[in-house]
Amino acid sequence: NAGVTQTPKFQVLKTGQSMTLQCAQDMNHNSMYWYRQDPGMGLRLIYYSASEGTTDKGEVPNGYNVSRLNKREFSLRLESAAPSQTSVYFCASRDVIKDTQYFGPGTRLTVL
Amino acid sequence: QKEVEQDPGPLSVPEGAIVSLNCTYSNSAFQYFMWYRQYSRKGPELLMYTYSSGNKEDGRFTAQVDKSSKYISLFIRDSQPSDSATYLCACWNSGGSNYKLTFGKGTLLTVNP
Numbered sequence: 015n016a017g018v019t020q021t022p023k024f025q026v027l028k029t030g031q032s033m034t035l036q037c038a039q040d041m042n043h044n045s046m047y048w049y050r051q052d053p054g055m056g057l058r059l060i061y062y063s064a065s066e067g068t069t070d071k072g073e074v075p076n077g078y079n080v081s082r083l084n085k086r087e088f089s090l091r092l093e094s095a096a097p098s099q100t101s102v103y104f105c106a107s108r109d110v111i112k113d114t115q116y117f118g119p120g121t122r123l124t125v126l
Numbered sequence: 127q128k129e130v131e132q133d134p135g136p137l138s139v140p141e142g143a144i145v146s147l148n149c150t151y152s153n154s155a156f157q158y159f160m161w162y163r164q165y166s167r168k169g170p171e172l173l174m175y176t177y178s179s180g181n182k183e184d185g186r187f188t189a190q191v192d193k194s195s196k197y198i199s200l201f202i203r204d205s206q207p208s209d210s211a212t213y214l215c216a217c218w219n220s221g222g223s224n225y226k227l228t229f230g231k232g233t234l235l236t237v238n239p
Contacts, residue, residue, distance in 0.1 A: 018169075045225060054134065056231035057170070057214065064225075072226070104169050108225055114160065115227060117169030 016040055018118035020105050026124045027095045035090040035121050037105030045108035046088040047115065048072075048080060050101040057104070063088055095125045129153050132215055132230025141239050145202040149215035149230045152196065156217040156228075159191050161200045164212045164232065173213070174200060205237045 021036045039046065048060040049072075059072030063082040077099060079091045092099060102122050106115040132149045139145055147161075158177055162170035174189040176182045176198075182189045190199040198215055215230040 054231065056132075057229040059226060062226065106169075112175075113158065114172045114175060115225075117171065119169050120167075 018105055018107055018116050020103075020118040020121050022121060023119065024122045026126065027092075028126050029096060031095050031125075032091070032093050033095065033123075034092075035103055035105075035123075036087070037089065037118060038087045039105075039107040039116070040086065041107060041109065041116065042085070043107035043109060043116075044085070045110075046082065047106040047108070048078075048088070048090045049104045049106065050074065050099075051104060051120075052101050060090065060103075095123075097125045099123065100125045129228045130215060130217055130230045132233055134231050134233060136234040136236060138236045138238060139205055141205060141207060141237055143205050143237070145200075145205050145209070145235060145237075147200040147202075147213050147215075147233050147235070149198045150196055151198070151217050151228075153217070153219065153228070154193075154196070155219040158218050159189070159198050160216040160227070161187075161189055162214045162216060162229075164214060166211070170214055207237050207239050210236045 018039045044065045047062040049057045051057050058074045061080040063069045066085045081089045102120045104120050105118040130151045161174040163173045164170040176189045179191050179193045186203045188201040212232040212234045214232040216227040218227050
């Protein structure tokens with residue numbers, strides 16, 4: 015049971031490049047989330063998906079797009095990366111029974 | 127004002143000390159309160175979970191919620207170097223949509239041997 019997995023673990027981009035961060039969970043959870051974590055800012059919600067086929071904006075959605083590919087996978091895309099998107103990105107999924115979120119190990123992204 | 131405020135620290139204590147970590151919140155609709163622990167370069171993991179006011183104990187950890195003053199606390203007894211981590215409080219409102227947690231910024235704790 016791997017829980018929540020994220021790829022890649024590290025990435026360096028140049029300004030204007032695009033990339034997709036991948037997230038998968040094997041816990042059969044309906045809801046999935048993308049957060050970014052910056053020093054002094056805490057965890058901020060970018061997008062979430064309450065169930066397969068639905069996505070909604072969170073607190074800081076600008077510059078990002080998401081796809082809920084199926085129940086297991088939720089990807090985050092940066093179409094034209096900017097230095098302000100340098101951050102650590104966490105994916106999470108929600109356990110309805112235990113009423114909590116499980117987080118992946120994170121992707122450390124640097125945009126030069 | 128952010129909905130959830132947390133002193134970022136850092137907090138440094140000797141091994142064996144009692145640690146008190148605190149958050150305040152402004153949204154009176156919050157009903158569920160959590161503490162997550164995040165080790166360096168790892169994802170957050172759930173440590174404690176409480177509903178409404180009261181105390182909850184789990185080993186060396188006690189979570190306390192006072193809804194009248196909108197204050198939540200995490201106490202760590204007999205702290206160990208392995209407790210060194212960032213602790214994040216989180217709140218949510220079951221009447222809101224889609225289980226969006228509101229996190230504090232986290233407090234960095236170091237327990238010195």
